[in-house]
Structure formats: C-alpha cells, structure tokens
Amino acid sequence: MDDQLQTIAQVKATAIDLAIKFGPKLFAAILILVAGAFVGRWIGRLMDSALSKFELEPPVRLLLIRIVRVVVFGLFLIMALQNLGVELLPLIAGLGVAGAGIALATQGVLSNVVAGLTIIFTKPYRVGEYISIVEEEGEVEMITLFNTRLLHIDRSRVVIPNRKIVGEILHNFGTIRQVHVVVGVAYDTDLNQAVGVIREILDANDHVLRDPAPDVRVELLADSSINIAIKPWVAVPDYNAACGEINQAVAERFRERGIVIPFPQREVRLLGKSA
Helix, strand or coil: CHHHHHHHHHHHHHHHHHHHHHHHHHHHHHHHHHHHHHHHHHHHHHHHHHHHHHCCCHHHHHHHHHHHHHHHHHHHHHHHHHHCCCCHHHHHHHHHHHHHHHHHHCHHHHHHHHHHHHHHHHCCCCCCCEEEECCEEEEEEEECCCEEEEECCCCCEEEEEHHHCCCCCCEEEECEEECCEEEEECCCCCHHHHHHHHHHHHHHCCCECCCCCCEEEEEEECCCCEEEEEECEEEHHHHHHHHHHHHHHHHHHHHHHCCCCCCCCCCCCCCCCCC
C-alpha cells in the first residue's frame, strides 16, 4: 500500500514538474496556432477579393485560397514547434527528402499544375470560347489546375492535360465562328442574282450575326461550276444548326429561282485509228 502511494506521489510530482516546465510553452504554442488559423483566414479573404479581379473559375480560386491558408498555417506551426524546443533541422531534412521523392513520383501531376496556373493567369482562352489545339477542337467547358475539358461538335467531351497545351500552337476562335458553305452554280448563271438570293437567305436566318457582316463572294472558277463561298458569322453553339439551315435554304431557293447547281461533268473523247 505504501509503495502504491509512493508511486502516485512520484507521478504527481513528475506531472507538476512537466507542467511547470512545459506548460507556458505549450500554452504559447496553442496561442500561436490559433493566431495562425485567424491570420490564414484573413489572408485568404484578402486573396479572394484580389483573385476576383482575374475572373478565375470558382473551384480554381477556392483551391488557391486553401493553398495560401495552408502555407500560412504551416509557418505558424513551425513557430509553435520552435517555441516548444523541437529540433527543426532534422524534421526539415526529412520533409525535404520525402518531398523530393513525392515530386519525382508525381512529376506529371506537378507539371499539369504549373501549366494550369500558367493558363489561368495568362488566359490564352476562357470558358465558352472555341479553340483548336493538339489536333483537337471544341468549346472550352471547364478549366482546372490539371486539365482542360472541351465540348466537341458531336457533344462528346475531350479532356486535355494542361501540360499538353502550354507551348503548343493554339487557335482560339473566341465565342463566334465563321461558317464556310460553298455552292456551285452553272457558268451561264446571273451571278448578281445568285449572290442576291444568298444574301436574302442570310438576312432571314436568326443565327447569322449582323456584325461582323457576312462574306459572300465568288471563290473559284471550277471545272463544272462557279463556286460561291458563303461565310457568315454565328455564335459557337449555333454553328451546326446554321450550316444545315443555310445549305437547305440555298438548295430550295435556287430551285425556286431557276438557278442551276450543276453536277460534276467530264467530257471524254475516244480517238480511234481509221481502218
């Protein structure tokens, strides 16, 4: 019984000594961590207001804000550990080795992140614009730190890693596209009449933009026809519908006005030796 009481007394004495020795430091470390949480939130709010000027995607902006908060809290955590007397050099060395290993294992992911940040801040394209790159094209549907997602003409989705985009030649059509329809007419056709009919069709089409103005011109004197290029501007989502409507309207109106769209023709002459 006396041994148990003596052991309890030693435990109490040791606890009191530890509390006196490390209590103030532990309390100060807790205060430092609490201060780090508040400072991280405050800097996060400042960064949120600053990033709102760059028109970033909400998920990307939220991720950047969280990264800043974690970095700020990490700095305060280092201060708290120093206050407790923890040796940081071995810890930093270990984290450095671990970080190098992680970087080597995820170098593809990290390169996508760096490329994603480059795209976000340089803005070579934005959501809603139509782009063509690395033999793929489509309307930009989403931009993240890791990839860019395009909506293809056939409504399928193309996901391109950001590292495949940065450094490549990119064709950005913007939010409008130019339709390119070609119709051939016979050589004896009144071209002014044919061009006038085409302009009437374009004026009546709701998808065709008035500014910039549609471009209608003779494009080529082909073997069997005079080819007229029809190049109106339309919004990106209206591209397919406009192409179909213009082709159908041209065929119907030309038939009504007696304007001939000739079939391809070849004249073949057989020359034989006389007996």
